[in-house]
Amino acid sequence: MSNELNILTDQLEGFFQDRVTHQTLMNAEANGASTELWEECEAMGVIHPSLPQSLGGAELGVASERIVLERAARAALPLPLAETMLAGWLLARSGYTPPSGPLSVAGLTRGANLELRDGRLFGIAPRTHWARGASAIVVVVGSQLVLTSSKAASITEGVNLAGEPCDDLTYDGATPSWSGAIDLDPTAMMARGAAMRASQMAGAMSRVMELSLGYVNQRVQFGQPIGRFQAVQHPLAVAASHAAAARMAAIAAYDQLERLVDDAESFVFCAAMAKARASEAAGITAATAHQVHGAIGVTAEYHLHPFTKRLQDWRGDYGSEAWWQQYIGERVLRRGADELWPSITELTA
Amino acid sequence: MREFLKNDPAMQRPRVNGWAVWDREFSKRLGARGWVGMNWPKMYGGGERTAFERLVVVEELLAAGAPASAHWIADRQAGPMLLRFGSEAQRAELLPKMAAGECGFCLGMSEPDSGSDLASVSTRATPVDGGWLLNGTKLWTSHAHRAEYMMLFCRSGHSGETEGRHSGVSQFVVDMRTPGLEIRPVYDQVGSHDFNEVTFTDAFVPETALVGEEGAGWRQVMSELALERSGAERFMSSFVLMREAVRALEGSTDPGALRLVGRLTSHLWTLRNMSLSIAGLLQAGASVDLEAALLKDLGAVLEQEIPEVVRLLVDSAPMRASEDALARLLGEAVLLAPTFSLRGGTREVLRNIISRGLGLR
Ligand SMILES: Cc1cc2nc3c(=O)[nH]c(=O)nc-3n(C[C@H](O)[C@H](O)[C@H](O)COP(=O)(O)OP(=O)(O)OC[C@H]3O[C@@H](n4cnc5c(N)ncnc54)[C@H](O)[C@@H]3O)c2cc1C
Numbered sequence: 219m220s221n222e223l224n225i226l227t228d229q230l231e232g233f234f235q236d237r238v239t240h241q242t243l244m245n246a247e248a249n250g251a252s253t254e255l256w257e258e259c260e261a262m263g264v265i266h267p268s269l270p271q272s273l274g275g276a277e278l279g280v281a282s283e284r285i286v287l288e289r290a291a292r293a294a295l296p297l298p299l300a301e302t303m304l305a306g307w308l309l310a311r312s313g314y315t316p317p318s319g320p321l322s323v324a325g326l327t328r329g330a331n332l333e334l335r336d337g338r339l340f341g342i343a344p345r346t347h348w349a350r351g352a353s354a355i356v357v358v359v360g361s362q363l364v365l366t367s368s369k370a371a372s373i374t375e376g377v378n379l380a381g382e383p384c385d386d387l388t389y390d391g392a393t394p395s396w397s398g399a400i401d402l403d404p405t406a407m408m409a410r411g412a413a414m415r416a417s418q419m420a421g422a423m424s425r426v427m428e429l430s431l432g433y434v435n436q437r438v439q440f441g442q443p444i445g446r447f448q449a450v451q452h453p454l455a456v457a458a459s460h461a462a463a464a465r466m467a468a469i470a471a472y473d474q475l476e477r478l479v480d481d482a483e484s485f486v487f488c489a490a491m492a493k494a495r496a497s498e499a500a501g502i503t504a505a506t507a508h509q510v511h512g513a514i515g516v517t518a519e520y521h522l523h524p525f526t527k528r529l530q531d532w533r534g535d536y537g538s539e540a541w542w543q544q545y546i547g548e549r550v551l552r553r554g555a556d557e558l559w560p561s562i563t564e565l566t567a
Numbered sequence: 568m569r570e571f572l573k574n575d576p577a578m579q580r581p582r583v584n585g586w587a588v589w590d591r592e593f594s595k596r597l598g599a600r601g602w603v604g605m606n607w608p609k610m611y612g613g614g615e616r617t618a619f620e621r622l623v624v625v626e627e628l629l630a631a632g633a634p635a636s637a638h639w640i641a642d643r644q645a646g647p648m649l650l651r652f653g654s655e656a657q658r659a660e661l662l663p664k665m666a667a668g669e670c671g672f673c674l675g676m677s678e679p680d681s682g683s684d685l686a687s688v689s690t691r692a693t694p695v696d697g698g699w700l701l702n703g704t705k706l707w708t709s710h711a712h713r714a715e716y717m718m719l720f721c722r723s724g725h726s727g728e729t730e731g732r733h734s735g736v737s738q739f740v741v742d743m744r745t746p747g748l749e750i751r752p753v754y755d756q757v758g759s760h761d762f763n764e765v766t767f768t769d770a771f772v773p774e775t776a777l778v779g780e781e782g783a784g785w786r787q788v789m790s791e792l793a794l795e796r797s798g799a800e801r802f803m804s805s806f807v808l809m810r811e812a813v814r815a816l817e818g819s820t821d822p823g824a825l826r827l828v829g830r831l832t833s834h835l836w837t838l839r840n841m842s843l844s845i846a847g848l849l850q851a852g853a854s855v856d857l858e859a860a861l862l863k864d865l866g867a868v869l870e871q872e873i874p875e876v877v878r879l880l881v882d883s884a885p886m887r888a889s890e891d892a893l894a895r896l897l898g899e900a901v902l903l904a905p906t907f908s909l910r911g912g913t914r915e916v917l918r919n920i921i922s923r924g925l926g927l928r
Contacts, residue, residue: 431925445927448919455921459861463837470840491833498830539830540822546832547825555814559630559806562836563623566843 222278226267227285233262234293243524246296247381251351256297256320264290265299266306266316273310274318284417284472288465291421294524296382298322298348300414305356308407312363312400319353322346322368324387326408326536332359332389334397339364339389347535349373349385354395358404365396379531380524402482405545409486410478411536412493413471419496419532420465422525423503427461429522430454430507437512450510457506460499467492473567487549488565490542497539500529568624571600572631581632581892583899584804587761588634589713591671597628598668603638604646611650612663618850622843626799632807636710641665644794645672645718648738652779652787657740661716673714675705675721675741675765676788683916686732686785690721690767692739698774699723699739701747701767711750711763717741720788723781736784738791739776746770757887757902789856795911797845797859802838802866804907805873808896809835812877815893827876834869838862857924860917867908874900 237255246252259265267282269275276282283303290299298320305321324343325332332341339357349355350373357364370392378384400407431454434445444450471492477485504526508515515522533539553561572578577593597603605621607613621642628635646665649657664670681687690703703721711717723737741748747770753762779787809831816824845858877883877897885898908914922928 427925431927434927448922451922451927452915452918454925454927455864455918458921458925459865462858462861463834463841463865466840466844467833467837470837488836490829491836494829495833495837498833540826543826543829543833544822546829547827548829550813550828550832551817551819551825554817555810558810558813558832559626562832562839563626565836566840 220279223282223285226264226278226282227289229262230264230286230289231292233258234289234295238293238295240519240521240524243294243296244518250383251297251320251348255295259295259297259299260318265302267303269306269310269316273306273315275306275310280472280475283414284468287414287417288421288424288468291418291528292425294380294422294425294528298352300411300418301347301352304407304411304414305354307410308356308358308363308400309365311402312398314363314365314396314398317354317365320348320351322349322352322355323358323407323411324349324355324371325358326404326411330358332357334359334362334364335391337393337397339366339370339392339394341389343371343387343389345376345378345384346387347378348383349387350375350383355387357389357394358407361400361403363398363400364394366392366394370394380527382531402478406478406482406486408536409489409493412542413468413475413489415532415535416464416468416471416489416492416496419500419529420461420468422529422532423461423464423500426503426507426522426525426529427454427458429525430457430510434510444510453506454510457503460502464496464499464503467495470566474565483549484565487546487561490537490545493537494539494542494546497533497542500533504529568602568627572627572633575633577634578631581807581896582634583632583808583896584903585632585807586629586635586639586800586804587709589636589671589710589761590634591637591668591713593634594637594668594671596668597635597638598666603642603668604662604666607646607650607662607666611658612666614666618846619843622799622846626803626839629799629803630806630810637671637713638665638668639800640672640674640710640714640718641670643798644674644791645716645740647794648718648778648787648791649740651790652738653740654775654778656775657778661740664715670716671710671714673708673711673717673743675708675711675717675719677705677707679704679706683913685720685788686736688721688736690719691726692721692723692737692772693725694723695771699772699776701739701741701745701770701772703767705765705767706762707753708750708763708765709761711743711765712752712760714743717743717765718778718791720784723784733785735782736788737781738778738784738787739772740778741770741772741776745772790854792912793849793855793859796863796917797842797849797855799839799842801863801911802835802842802869804903805870805900806835808877808893808900809873811893811896812880815881815883824880827880831869831873831876834865838866838869841865857921860912860920860924863911864914864917864921867914870907871904874904 263276266275302321306316324346371387374386474488605614605616692699719739752760886894889895
């Protein structure tokens with residue numbers, strides 16, 4: 219890892235720990251994204267860490283994106299960081315400089331049905347994260363990107379499992395402020411988001427493990443810390459190994475990101491495996507954390523649910539386990555039994 | 568490597584858990600091509616290749632289900648242990664033969680009363696003029712009747728001397744032809760003879776048999792276990808069965824089946840990445856006890872899940888011998904699966920290690 223990245227990682231850890239308190243999260247659930255917090259993140263230069271400086275990025279390399287997302291998720295940062303990065307990356311890929319402010323991406327979710335007719339946008343985009351407060355929304359229509367303001371859609375407000383904005387959008391002839399072609403199919407764009415979610419899940423899992431280990435070492439029952447019971451230790455050992463696997467999978471997917479240049483299918487395959495593996499790990503880690511916490515873990519005031527709720531929500535985003543597992547299985551069967559091991563070895567760094 | 572394996576006579580019948588199947592001639596053929604002890608120094612018969620290149624060879628053997636145990640222990644741990652702790656004479660004498668695939672090792676750790684609690688071993692090496700007298704019993708010693716040498720872990724010094732659990736233990740290289748060493752077969756549940764009971768009755772070994780420092784055996788054996796636990800064989804033992812199930816499913820569009828295959832594949836790819844990353848850490852001289860325990864625990868779960876998932880994927884009945892490759896591999900996997908989370912440290916022992924690594928005690 220470059221020195222710049224090391225410094226960034228340390229700064230981020232401190233910044234997020236400092237600025238994202240339980241109260242911050244509860245306020246965000248009640249009132250939506252905080253403009254002040256967003257501006258502080260912008261000042262840190264973490265909004266588009268991997269984009270070239272000419273496009274408003276920090277040019278720290280692709281790994282920086284994974285690290286920022288992981289660190290932000292360790293704090294459950296209640297801002298559309300991943301959505302903005304994805305939107306920015308998509309725009310940059312089709313040669314357009316991303317606008318400033320929080321962005322969102324529409325059209326990659328289940329049930330999206332959009333079309334361009336005479337340059338105007340029609341249709342629906344369900345479950346669009348952070349749509350209502352976005353300064354602009356990148357709408358994916360096949361292999362066409364369309365930039366609209368959030369005012370261009372009629373919005374039915376909703377929330378995800380963690381209480382973050384997740385809105386249904388309806389377009390009825392909106393005129394885009396920009397549109398352009400992108401040389402990726404929607405599955406590859408989804409895979410890009412899947413790798414991001416895998417990194418976020420790895421971050422949230424690391425925090426959930428820390429909270430659980432801290433708690434069992436301190437909570438006393440039967441005259442001793444409950445962490446002394448092997449029946450408490452072993453599920454935590456299992457959860458830790460899943461969390462480690464998830465983090466490895468996210469790193470390994472980012473290692474293959476460059477393949478998007480000329481071998482998008484291989485990157486999609488890796489992102490699919492990372493997302494499927496991390497999602498499975500997320501379920502196990504979240505459940506174990508709640509089990510060892512007892513009742514306090516499900517209370518509003520205890521600082522566990524912001525993480526476990528996000529984990530459970532993210533599992534379904536940018537391709538659920540069912541979706542990606544099926545995608546992986548199709549590719550494995552299509553290539554045939556004798557290509558199974560070679561296709562694993564050629565896609566590890 | 569893939570080409571060689573396709574044409575080698577030993578590969579007519581790929582096996583689940585092939586790396587535990589002994590075939591001396593196969594190991595010699597690998598040795599002749601420089602695929603044993605690949606990353607050892609040339610002066611000891613090695614190839615001075617990188618640890619990563621060795622790993623690739625190891626994985627290809629596993630992916631093929633090759634019968635590789637005649638050189639496996641030597642290549643994976645006995646050789647590296649001698650390079651790290653052994654004397655110059657031990658290296659010069661043994662490593663070239665090991666790298667040729669001609670000299671096999673077995674592991675003398677477990678005893679009738681010492682399984683998971685390895686530090687409680689009671690086999691003892693008592694110092695005498697010019698060497699040591701060995702007394703005690705080792706159990707579950709795989710391939711003791713086929714190997715040339717044992718890497719023995721036991722107490723050393725006179726009994727009754729004050730000693731802690733982790734001190735006063737040492738490692739020895741023991742020639743299996745040593746007088747006073749007796750090997751009795753222990754047949755397993757499929758009737759095979761791989762396990763043994765090895766008894767030592769005033770068996771004399773020379774001073775030169777000591778590996779490393781007397782009394783420092785615990786530290787040495789812990790680094791040996793990291794090598795034993797972190798390899799690709801800890802998640803690939805059932806791979807050939809998974810591949811056969813994929814063959815049987817080719818052309819299927821059943822979403823349920825596709826998802827099960829997809830899930831296993833995501834685990835396999837992730838574990839491969841973990842094992843490469845541990846190999847990198849080992850190469851850099853880092854201690855990987857925790858990482859190796861994580862990998863082996865997750866890996867054994869996958870190895871045991873594969874036959875269970877295959878039963879859901881393909882309408883097949885497991886057989887011990889059959890012309891139908893899938894039925895035979897499923898039979899092998901079902902009967903061997905219980906050992907995957909026992910050998911090399913049980914699931915519970917690994918989870919205890921992980922817990923300690925997490926700061927729980
Ligand atoms: C196929 C195979 C090959 C082997 N080859 C060799 C070999 O070549 N050389 C060699 O030295 N050994 C070999 N072994 C032995 C192996 O190392 C032991 O089986 C293993 O260490 C467990 O010891 P045990 O069988 O005595 O079980 P025990 O230690 O008696 O354990 C029985 C059960 O109790 C559990 N248990 C024990 N202690 C604890 C604890 N503290 N907390 C929670 N649960 C616990 C165990 O996990 C297990 O489930 C082999 C074993 C197998 C299956």
